[in-house]
Amino acid sequence: MEYINYNSKEANMSRNGYVWFCAFEYFISILVTDAFLAKLLKNVGMSDSLTGIISSFVSFAFLFQLLSIFILKRKINAKAMCIAFETFSQLCFVFLYVIPFLPVSALLKSMLVVVAIMVAYALKYVVASILFRWANSYVDPMQRGSFSAIKEMISLFGGIIFSFVMGMATDKFFEAGNNEGAFLFLAIMVFVLTVSNFLCLSKIKNCDINTDQSAKVPMKTVLQKTLLNKKFLPVIIATSLFSFGVYITSGFLGVYKTEDLFIKLGVVSIITSVGSAARMIVSKPFGKYSDKKSYAKGMELGYFIIAVAFLAITFTVPDTWWLMIVYTVLYSVGYAGVNQNTLNIAYSYIEADYISQAMAFRSAISGIVGFAGALVGAKILDFVQANGNMLFGIPVYGQQVMALISFVCVMIAVAIIHFIIAKTKVIVQ
Secondary structure: OOOOOOOOHHHHHHHHHHHHHHHHHHHHHHHOOHHHHHHHHHHOOOOHHHHHHHHOHHHHHHHHHHHHHHHOOOOOOHHHHHHHHHHHHHHHHHHHOOHHHOOOOHHHHHHHHHHHHHHHHHHHHHOHHHHHHHHHOOOOHHHHHHHHHHHHHHHHHHHHHHHHHHHHHHHHHHHOOOHHHHHHHHHHHHHHHHHHHHHHHHOOOOOOOOOOHHHHOOHHHHHHHOOOOOOOHHHHHHHHHHHHHHHOOHHHHHHHHHHHOOOOHHHHHHHHHHHHHHHHHHHHHHHHHHHHOOHHHHHHHHHHHHHHHHHHHOOOOHHHOOHHHHHHHHHHHHHHHHHHHHHHOHHHHOOHHHHHHHHHHHHHHHHHHHHHHHHHHHHHHHHHHHOOOEEOOEEOOHHHHHHHHHHHHHHHHHHHHHHOHHHOOOOOO
């Protein structure tokens, strides 16, 4: 890596571009996940279980991060590649909301939705670790936790307003029976955000990340430095368990909110905004906590809070729908300790030249495990619904059963972090 003056005008502009890119990318994620996506998938005729699986495709797409390992063995223009892949990825999300207008059968629409989501996430995650290292290279290593917190706070604050406005606006369309108007509106908004993201990435100065020594060594050495690294292996195990626990339930909550708990999109957006506000409030303290204690300690606390969030879902039924607010707030607060620490923790146990490859391996493995969790969740949901929402003679929704499994899995991950990862000596770099 070349020497970088973190106080220079170029470094400052690059950080600002990265901050706003993350914000606009977050806005797009709001529109292509959870209740918004559930509305689209139900519109094209998909079942609840299939809706949950497709909503969890993001976890399977992490597998494509493995391609970055081979990309880094070539001389590439990181900036040009990241901009191209991110832009085409987001255009696939635009196409997602154009699909309802196509004069084709419901089956073909469903297939196109699947393809659009898979291609979008595949393109995104091929360059995810490269983009992170490229953009993050302009952040002072001693301030990564705090910078990540501030960056997240900006995204969340904007997301609160954005989610509320979009939820209310789309509700107006749906309540008027104008589904096509709602989807056209969403398509236009995603396109505007795509253009904004393109401009933000263009502001980040290119950085040579392709002269690493890792590009000159055999794959065997890369594996030894990353996947087979005894310090990093527990991180992979913990994040994989966490991924399984999250995706066995999370992808099915969008349809649970709208179809079983009968919560309107506008109300869902308000609940999401409350969660985002809570996450924004704790983001900076979480960042300082991680900088002071360790990224592992930040992850541990975040995982524990999310485990409690899933425990709240086990008691959430139509009569206690308000527990969805408890879940959303706790889940959002927990992710203040999970999101950036999961990225930054590679710096604690992996040599600098192998950061991108380590992140790719970790993301791919946890992604595969997470998608397996979504498949298990779909089976559980189908089984419970086929039995009239009864299990062992007890009235229950499938999401409640899945959430209990999530709680157990995430708590095991907490134990691994507490007793193994947090006690492992870190690399200062």
